[in-house]
Amino acid sequence: MILCFSFGCTQKKNDVTHKHTNALIHESSPYLLQHAHNPVNWEAWKPEVLERAQKEDKPLLISIGYASCHWCHVMEKECFEDEEVAQVMNERFINIKIDREERPDVDQIYMDAIQLISGHGGWPLNIVALPNGKPFWGATYVPKKNWIQSLEQLSKIYKEDRARVEEYANNLSQGVTAINLVENKEGQNLYSMDQLDAAVSQWSQYFDTFLGGYKRAPKFMMPNNWDFLLHYATATSHGEILEYVNTTLTRMAHGGIFDQVSGGFSRYSVDTKWHVPHFEKMLYDNGQLVSLYAKAYSVTKNELYREVVERTIDFVIEELKDEKGGFYSSLDADSLDENQILKEGAYYVWTENELKTLVGDDFPLFQDYYNINSYGLWEEGNYVLIRDKSAEEVSKKHNISPSELKTKMNLALEKLKKHRENRPKPRLDDKILASWNGLMLNGLVDAFRYLGDAQYLDLAIENALFIEQELMKEDHSLFRNHKNGGSSINAFLEDYATITEAYLNLYEVTFDEKWLNHAKNLLDYTKSHFLDNESKLFFFTSDEDLSLIRRSIETNDNVISASNSIMAKNLLKFHKLFPEEGYGDMAAQMLKNVQENFDKSAQSYANWLHLVLFESQNFYEIAIVGTNFKRIGTEIAGQYLPNSVLAGTAREGNLGLLENRYSEGKTLIYLCIEGACKLPVTSAEEVFKQIKVR
Incomplete structure (x- = not known):
């Protein structure tokens, strides 16, 4: 039961009474629900709320965060x-x-606004x-005293000098629009390999070749x-670049940013050696890193990379998988410590005495x-557990075999995991x-593709079906x-x-045209x-x-690649x-419309740069036709060939x-460039010879 009064709402449910309950109680987002019992009269972002603001002539106070955000929790508490804070906010x-x-659409606009402001x-x-909705002030974390003072001043200036506030808001909104404009640059030549080499050389000045990143x-x-x-x-046989990538992936896998006990990566490290993470674990990081490590395993056959893929997927299954096949978003950085105080990293860290007790005789090792x-x-x-020596170095020092070392460390980690499961878990x-x-x-498809474990394909298909059944509408639009x-x-x-890309990749390892058709329908809807x-x-x-202020165009690759760069790659492959x-x-x-940015900021356009390689070097269409098309397709897919797309069928597709292309009693493989094909061959090895895979 919810009782509402002029100052807010009170909810009584299951004999638990909250002093305050606001409109967020009707939302599904865990982050919004975290604030549903604040004394602030929060509303969700809805057209009717914006309309009410205009009718009441009140400024909007828009606060944006996410469930695993540490400083969001701090500001909520303070x-x-x-x-006292709520009274000021609610009245004004x-x-x-x-x-x-x-x-993310609203977040993008207001993030651009605050960066222009501050x-x-x-x-x-x-x-x-x-x-x-036009912004005129912004801040990130603000302590209570400063927050109240700021809001009182803003309310006063809004009432007493409205014209100046509106002028500033209009100018700021024009700036928010202007920084997002992209020109159509017809007639330009595509970015060349020489330009790409120069851009990577400039970029490499920032590489940490010792600690990675x-x-x-x-x-x-x-x-x-x-x-x-x-x-x-791999495309240019550039050994130093490959060594840098390997250094980075190894250091991350050995660092505290990778959960040595249960697998999975945290969002970032606060230091230079990947040691102490900001402990929140995000699905988007782990999905992308599964793809990356699987590809790196295909190139290097480094068993550490295989292990990272396997343990990261284990973490995702254990902590983030919904019973219907979807995946949840994140685990919080904060959890309750032994004193029942919410603290960042409490679930993941260890004291020396704890470790001595739990590990026992093998503690020195x-x-x-x-x-x-x-x-x-x-x-x-x-x-925070971190490695900085190879297993061979440690086993030699302690005069045991590498296999015995691995067995002992795995047993120790199992003990730690069992103990940790009794701690209060981070919020989901x-x-x-x-x-x-x-x-x-995508990560699961790549894990199957490059590691060959069929369980990953089963998981991928289960997730693909979930997306089809729960997120896809009949007109090929999505929720x-x-x-x-x-x-x-x-x-x-x-x-x-991302789903178009993932469905296309799923087609390449299954040759089930359902996924290709879904991908094309999504592409055409877009x-x-x-x-x-x-x-x-x-x-x-x-x-x-x-639209609010503008319809954004996203071009910069950040922690997640820009939606336009992913779309451009999809278009080229289709x-x-x-x-x-x-x-x-x-x-x-x-x-062409974004490439002028590559010279000075290649790292911010990294996903776009694949297209330069695709356009400058051979890109292969590989068609497999005949009874053994799936087996041969799996063999070819397992080779790291980013400049290719696979298609296959038993007879006619x-x-x-x-x-x-069908020939009775044979399985033929055609290697093509823009539809012009070499003579067919009958094995994956012959295809690799045609491509000159090293």
């Missing part, structure tokens, strides 16, 4: 749970809470805006950066292997997001979000881009509803949704399968690439 503002993961951004992202702290994992560099290194010393010490006597954000599931689906059996919010470009006819790129939001559709020309023009 400000939004405080009745219409207060809106937004889960940035549900509404030169930096982050979460919690707090914006004060006119009733029409970049020469800075904090260190973020940038899967698309290393994915491209892996492609570049464990201590050396995982640096229970000054190198592995974090704070307050807590250690159990909403299911389309794009993040697309990234995880963004799924929670508690229901789907909501129209999907954004990143949702279409073309119809997201394409900007002026810039020739795609808007982040559909033409069926209301051009190889459907050459009559004009997809290739679209991809090339998209590349619906693709032009597969037509008139």
Whole structure:
């Protein structure tokens, strides 16, 4: 039962009474529900709330965060749970809470605004805006005293100097629009290999060749950066670049950023050696890193990479998998410590005495292997497990075999995991997001593709079916979000881009045309509803949704690749399968329209740079026709060939690439470039010789 009064709502349910309950109680987002019992009269982002703000002539106070955000929790405790703060907010503002993961469209715009205002951004992202949504003030974390003072001053200036506030808001909104404009640059030549070599050379000045990643702290994992560099290194036989990628992947796998006990990666490390993470674990990181490590395993056959793939997927299954086949969003950085205080990393860290007790006689070995010393010490006597020596080095030092060392360390980790399961677990954000599931689906496909474990294909198909059944509509449009059996919010470009890519990749390892058809339908829907006819790129939001200030165009590759760069790669690959559709020309023009940025900021366009290699070097269409098409397809797919697309059928397929190629009693493989094919061969090894795979 919910009782509402002029000052808010009170809820009584199952004999638990909350003093305050606001409109967020009706939402499904765990982040929004975390704030449902704040004394602040929070509303969700809805057109009717914006309309009410204009009727009441109150400025909007928009606070944006996400469930696993540490500083969001801190500000909630200090400000939004405080009745004195709530009184100021409720009297003077219409207060809106937004889960940035549900509404990246709104988050993008206000993040651009705060960066124009202050030169930096982050979460919690707090914006004060006119009733029409145009921002005029912004800040990230603000302590209580400063927060109250700021809000009182903003309210006063809004009432007493409205014209100046509106002028500033209008100018700021123009700036937010201007920084997102992309010109259509017809007639340009495509970026050349010489230019790409120069861009990578410039980029490499920032490489940390000893510890991996970049020469800075904090260190973020940038899967698309290393994915491209892996492609570049193998395509150009650039040994130093490949060595840098291997250094980075090894250091990350050995670091505290990788959960040595249960697998899975945290979001970033606060130091230069990948040691102490910001402990939240995000699906999007882990999905992308599964792909990356699987590809790196195919190239290097480094068993560490295989182990990382396997343990990361184990973590995702154990902690983030929904029973229907979808994947949840994240685990919080914070959990309750032994004093029942919510603390970052409490679930993951260890004291030396704990480890001695749990590991027992093998503690001296464990201590050396995982640096229970000054190198592995974090704070307050807590250690974060980190490796900095090879297993061979440790086994030699302790005069045991590498296999015995591995057995002992695995046994020790099992003990730690069993003990840790008795600790209060980090909070789970159990909403299911389309794009993040697309990234995880891609990871599972690549894990099957390069490691050959059939269970990963089973998981991939289960997830693909979940997306089809729960997130896809009959007109081939998508929902963004799924929670508690229901789907909501129209999907954004990143949702279409990642799922299109994942379904195409799933087709390449199954040759089930259902997935190819889904991918093409999604691609064509995107073309119809997201394409900007002026810039020739795609808007982040559909033409069926209301726009705020602008319709954003996302071009910069960040921790997740830009939706436009993923779409451009999709278009190029679909051009190889459907050459009559004009997809290739679209991809090339998209590349031309952003390539001027590559010289100075290659790392911010890493996913785009694949297209330069695709356009400059041979790109292969590989058609397999005959009884053994699946077996041979699996063999070819297991070879790292980023510049290829696979198609296969037992007899005649619906693709032009597969037509008139069947020969009774044979399985023939055709290696083609733009539809022009070499003489057919009958084995994967012969294909690799034709491509000159080293």
